[in-house]
Amino acid sequence: MADGRRLSSRLVASACSVALLGAALLTGMSMTGPALAATRAPGAQEPACGSALVTRELSTGSAWRMCVRIHPFKGLVLEDVQFKAGQGRDEDAGWIRAIGSLYLASLHVPYDNGGPAFDDITEVGFGDDQLLPQTPATCDGDTMDIEQSFLRGSQLVERTIPGICLREAETGLGWHSQEGWANSGDRYTQQGRALEVSSLSKAGWYEYQQKISFTDQGAITVGLGAAGDLAPGEGFFPTEPALGWPIGPDGNPQTDRSAGSHWHNAIYRVDFAIDNGDQQVQQWDYEVDPERPTLVRGEGTVRYQAFTAEDSPATTWWRVLNPASVNADGHPRSYEIVNDAIQNPYLPVTRPPVSFTNDHACQEYASGNLNSGCPGQSVLDYVAAETEPLTDPVAWVSVGFHHIPRDEDQSPMPVHWQGFSLVPRDLLAQQALTPPDRACDNGYTVGATGSCAAINLTPPKITGDAPAPRAGTRLTADSGTWRWARADLAYHWLWLRDGEPILTTGDDGLSTAATGETYRLTDADLGREITVRVTASATGVTPGIATSAPFVAPLPTPPSAGATRTAPELKLKVLKKRDKKGRPRLRVVVRGDQGAGAGVVTVQRRGKIVTAALTDGRAVVRLPRPGKRYRVTVTYPGDPRYLPASATVRVRR
Missing domain, CATH: 2.70.98.20 (Copper amine oxidase, catalytic domain)
Incomplete structure (x- = not known):
């Protein structure tokens, strides 16, 4: 006053x-009569006031x-x-x-x-x-x-x-909002x-x-x-x-x-x-x-x-x-x-x-x-x-x-x-x-309950089929738990190594992402963080994504001094189905009494030498298109568990 x-x-x-x-x-527009509604492009310009x-x-x-x-x-x-x-x-x-x-x-x-x-x-x-x-007594924020x-x-x-x-x-x-009667249903606050x-x-x-x-x-x-x-x-x-x-x-x-x-x-x-x-x-x-x-x-x-x-x-x-x-x-x-x-x-x-x-x-x-x-x-x-x-x-x-x-x-x-x-x-x-859970509640919904989006409540979990996981161990992942949605959710699993999708090579020599509820560990996975990403989706429901905690299989313990190495079995097979250019493909498998072989193999073909990395003891190599029959020699240099080995296979026209 x-x-x-x-x-x-x-x-x-x-x-x-x-x-x-x-x-x-x-x-x-003029306001002397009814106006035609038209949407605007969102985003006003920033106020110009320095x-x-x-x-x-x-x-x-x-x-x-x-x-x-x-x-x-x-x-x-x-x-x-x-x-x-x-x-x-x-x-x-x-x-x-x-x-x-x-x-x-x-x-x-x-x-x-x-x-x-x-x-x-x-x-x-x-x-x-x-x-x-x-002052600080009048303003506990910014001035x-x-x-x-x-x-x-x-x-x-x-x-x-x-x-x-x-x-x-x-x-x-x-x-x-308490969905449902009294203390039933989901609660949003x-x-x-x-x-x-x-x-x-x-x-x-x-x-x-x-x-x-x-x-x-x-x-x-x-x-x-x-x-x-x-x-x-x-x-x-x-x-x-x-x-x-x-x-x-x-x-x-x-x-x-x-x-x-x-x-x-x-x-x-x-x-x-x-x-x-x-x-x-x-x-x-x-x-x-x-x-x-x-x-x-x-x-x-x-x-x-x-x-x-x-x-x-x-x-x-x-x-x-x-x-x-x-x-x-x-x-x-x-x-x-x-x-x-x-x-x-x-x-x-x-x-x-x-x-x-x-x-x-x-x-x-x-x-x-x-x-x-x-x-x-x-x-x-x-x-x-x-x-x-x-x-x-x-x-x-x-x-x-x-x-x-x-x-x-x-x-x-x-x-x-x-x-x-x-x-x-x-x-x-x-x-x-x-909230995404209620995004589809726009207008009069008759008795509709459940989330409008796939909302993860607990992340998926990975378990192994062996107490001491190693290459070849099969991992299984559940889907986690999800909030009840307005339609039945379907799940898709994608396996990751250190946060990146794991690529596997099939019998056709093509690389694909590792998907599905199960995945078998390879030598490349040992000592790395393996996770699974689950995507939940349904018709009319906003999809959701959840990622598991990391699963780590330890690196193999090097053999003690004086340990005896054994001979692996080296299998070679020329696959019947060729690639689009008619080139044959050779599948190499290295295994023994201590599991899958690790490392690389050397492939000598028509005077040329190439190397291929083993994944779970396996590799698929493309070969030259034969004008006539030729031999292919595969050499495995060995590892701390296995002795060197080699094998030869004949490739026909």
Whole structure:
């Protein structure tokens, strides 16, 4: 609350100040008739505001970005506010513009005794010297530095202070759904988060916190918190108890008095800019059927001209929509104004819960306008002067608080709040953080239960058929466990070695990925991490992937000194089926009493020598196309377990 001292120089300077403009005027389709809905390409351009840009991704995944400034009179000003959902369809992905500009346009504080009355925005202001620096005691998040230049009396003050607080806050239970009856079925829940942007200003004996919260669901809650102290002086302590409330000990002539009741009449200016193009204001009214009192009908009406919503029923509400921008379901994107605050009914300008005009640069303040383009005017004047169709709507939202003091307001005074919310209505086709499990629940689903996506609960597990795994050991993998889905899941196994797909060579000499529930270890797998990746899928269900914990078969222990090596069996077979060029293929198998041979074999064919690596003691080698019969000699050099060996095979035409 102001203390009665006013600087006339401030008023003169304010009339000459350059106004902070909202977003650029929107252009688009005519609003004189029905509009054709058309989807937009998601992804608004980043706000062009330099160091004033704030971009924050919340821990739940949704994000906000905007320009954040401090104005000498309005205090906290936000421009080009954009939202991005944490989850959603491709059509609803990317940044969506919501608000062109938002700020406190009037704060009128009249006392019930008919004496003091103050305009804390237009006469004192929330910026300049009234802006209080943020400290760790007032802001447990990040702070933004604000550069200021103003007159303190006749002295020019230039300073930089941490004037804005940015913090992520808990909002409580974000959403919860228990599928099925009572304690049956799957349970979905998440705690909500919000970005809070705030500033602190001192106007007389009151300190005000301007705080705007941006939730992970796309809602915007605007709050004004009043703290500080009750104003001193005889003018604020009426002798008539009906004009205030008794505070202080009874019977003490120094303290037995009443503190004056008063109003905090706040009016906010909200310039809507939902995506691109002209906007509409839609009013929803409800009525009861006289024949059926329990039947309540709601009907939406587009308001084409500027208006004040005075004397509107409590059930009436308003939204601003963009008919040319639709969500993935084809519904126009909009924001609904939710204003549950009271309004001061004794002043014409504060009586309507909301008024709508077009965006005009000179119409900056809700009353006592300081802009020289339309000086001294109020919202009522703006509405009366508007002649154009309502296509670029500005909402003037009135949120009053009748402060009846109490003993507990002494001292310091606890914060009391007043405010309103802007709630997204059809901004997205589903909520901003829809879990994949519920992604297919869009519209009326009759008795549909189970997850919309393959959600893994426990990963697959690998087991071996031998207590001491080695080359040749067969591994078996289960599918893991998965959340019950809306269709029977099918599973596909892919085996990996150190995170890469394992390739095996078949009898045809071609390499293929190792798939299926089982896999037999080779020498190349020993000492490496073997995992299996399971993909679960079904018709109409989003696929899911889960990977097992690693399975490691140890490298073979080298034989002790003096150990006797044995002779392996070296088998050669020319395969009947040739490749596409008619070339024969030779299969080599090296095995013995200690399992599969390891390493390489040397193949000598028609004067040429090549080597081939053994996999599980096997290798397949392509041979030259014979013009006549020739011999192929295969030599195995041996390993720590086996002696060298060789064999010869004849290749026919």
